[in-house]
Amino acid sequence: MPIHTFIPPYILDRIIDRGSPYQRGCAQQTLHHVQSLPPNPGPPRPTAIAELGELRTPGHAQRRIHDAEQQMQLPGNLRRREGQPASGDAAVDEAYDALGATYTFFWQVFQRDSIDDLGMPLIGTVHYGQGYENAFWNGEQMVFGDGDGELFQRFTRSLDVVAHELTHGLIESEAGLVYFNQPGALNESVSDVFGVLTKQHALGQTAAEADWLVGAELLTDKVNGVALRSMANPGTAYDDPLLGRDPQPAHMRDFIETRDDNGGVHLNSGIPNRAFYLAAMALGGYAWEQAGRIWYATICDPQLPNDADFATFAGVTLNHAAQLFGRQSPQVQALYEAWTSVGVALR
Amino acid sequence: MKMPALGPETSLRVSRQGGFVAAPSLARTRQIEFADCDAEQRRGLCSVVERCLPVASKKVGAGDQRFFRVELHYRREDTDAELILQIAEDRAPQELMQLWQNGAIPGDS
Ligand SMILES: [Zn+2]
Numbered sequence: 466m467p468i469h470t471f472i473p474p475y476i477l478d479r480i481i482d483r484g485s486p487y488q489r490g491c492a493q494q495t496l497h498h499v500q501s502l503p504p505n506p507g508p509p510r511p512t513a514i515a516e517l518g519e520l521r522t523p524g525h526a527q528r529r530i531h532d533a534e535q536q537m538q539l540p541g542n543l544r545r546r547e548g549q550p551a552s553g554d555a556a557v558d559e560a561y562d563a564l565g566a567t568y569t570f571f572w573q574v575f576q577r578d579s580i581d582d583l584g585m586p587l588i589g590t591v592h593y594g595q596g597y598e599n600a601f602w603n604g605e606q607m608v609f610g611d612g613d614g615e616l617f618q619r620f621t622r623s624l625d626v627v628a629h630e631l632t633h634g635l636i637e638s639e640a641g642l643v644y645f646n647q648p649g650a651l652n653e654s655v656s657d658v659f660g661v662l663t664k665q666h667a668l669g670q671t672a673a674e675a676d677w678l679v680g681a682e683l684l685t686d687k688v689n690g691v692a693l694r695s696m697a698n699p700g701t702a703y704d705d706p707l708l709g710r711d712p713q714p715a716h717m718r719d720f721i722e723t724r725d726d727n728g729g730v731h732l733n734s735g736i737p738n739r740a741f742y743l744a745a746m747a748l749g750g751y752a753w754e755q756a757g758r759i760w761y762a763t764i765c766d767p768q769l770p771n772d773a774d775f776a777t778f779a780g781v782t783l784n785h786a787a788q789l790f791g792r793q794s795p796q797v798q799a800l801y802e803a804w805t806s807v808g809v810a811l812r
Numbered sequence: 813m814k815m816p817a818l819g820p821e822t823s824l825r826v827s828r829q830g831g832f833v834a835a836p837s838l839a840r841t842r843q844i845e846f847a848d849c850d851a852e853q854r855r856g857l858c859s860v861v862e863r864c865l866p867v868a869s870k871k872v873g874a875g876d877q878r879f880f881r882v883e884l885h886y887r888r889e890d891t892d893a894e895l896i897l898q899i900a901e902d903r904a905p906q907e908l909m910q911l912w913q914n915g916a917i918p919g920d921s
Contacts, residue, residue: 601831633876637875644874
């Protein structure tokens with residue numbers, strides 16, 4: 466089909482306008498490549514997952530790492546299955562190791578057997594698309610892009626990012642928080658929480674020792690920033706001419722009302738993120754032992770509505786803190802102060 | 813869903829949203845005013861939006877999946893009206909991708 470082009474005005478087009486010729490080339494290539502592909506056949510069939518699930522081994526992950534080979538078809542070619550030696554491909558092996566560390570975290574700390582607590586195989590696809598600057602959970606598996614190489618490196622580099630995506634699957638099989646407005650921001654925040662806890666657990670870090678950053682290993686050194694998000698200080702992770710400025714609020718007074726990004730789910734998650742950080746820091750020690758336990762009990766609580774707002778969620782965390790540690794416990798006090806500090810009024 | 817009648821005061825906005833990163837600059841919002849387009853270009857833009865209608869969904873973006881948001885702002889019986897479509901990245905028509913990425917409008921000549 467012949468195409469007529471003209472240059473329309475832009476509101477925000479910083480990467481395309483100011484990007485290097487390499488970046489633009491990358492975007493063009495992706496487009497050209499996608500054009501020549503048949504439609505995406507979608508995620509692996511549930512029956513295929515059930516077949517894999519027959520190999521259930523509580524306490525041991527069942528990992529399958531696929532390679533999309535720069536295409537956008539899932540799941541791609543199987544490159545490494547459970548127990549096989551390193552493949553030599555950095556993304557394949559990082560995904561394998563990171564999914565293993567995430568499984569180990571949930572098993573050792575919460576005795577949870579995988580995403581669904583029924584031993585669901587952990588399926589990951591790497592090298593998805595060309596210069597693809599994203600990672601996601603599609604309802605059945607995790608998918609990781611290589612990044613454009615200029616702003617973003619491959620998304621398997623950060624353990625907390627891999628664990629964040631796996632946690633999206635876990636939330637779907639538990640709280641099922643609706644991906645919109647405040648429940649959506651809670652969905653994002655809980656994924657960040659268990660993402661960083663997985664990393665802290667793997668490194669043996671206390672709350673005070675941890676950096677509380679999400680995606681610190683993803684940004685190239687050309688970007689003026691330390692990570693994609695900061696749970697300790699939302700809104701301060703980056704401030705860069707190409708990437709823009711970290712837009713996360715840290716307090717309810719700065720809550721962002723928007724129709725974009727499903728109601729700002731990746732923005733307003735900064736508020737509950739900071740509440741978790743404050744609670745964990747006040748309690749000290751390993752964050753997964755107290756604050757993490759309370760958050761885990763909260764997302765597994767059938768009483769938590771799937772459309773919970775921040776205040777409802779906060780109330781359920783307080784209930785679980787009281788059940789786990791006692792009504793007059795320092796844990797209840799720390800949580801109360803953490804939620805209040807970020808402006809979430811407890812009902 | 814059917815396409816509304818679109819006059820010269822119509823504007824079309826296309827952005828890419830969602831995803832793990834969600835940095836402000838990644839949306840790369842493209843806004844096109846029908847007033848700046850000739851009749852053929854307007855037809856081309858309408859054909860892109862029509863292509864999006866069958867694949868649009870309210871529920872997009874879960875689990876950091878990216879999606880496109882297409883907004884038509886137009887006048888209907890002397891009042892402001894809008895049509896908003898959200899399309900999952902892996903269902904986005906090629907014409908929409910090209911419009912967003914390059915400002916390319918499919919033509920019929
Ligand atoms: Zn997410």
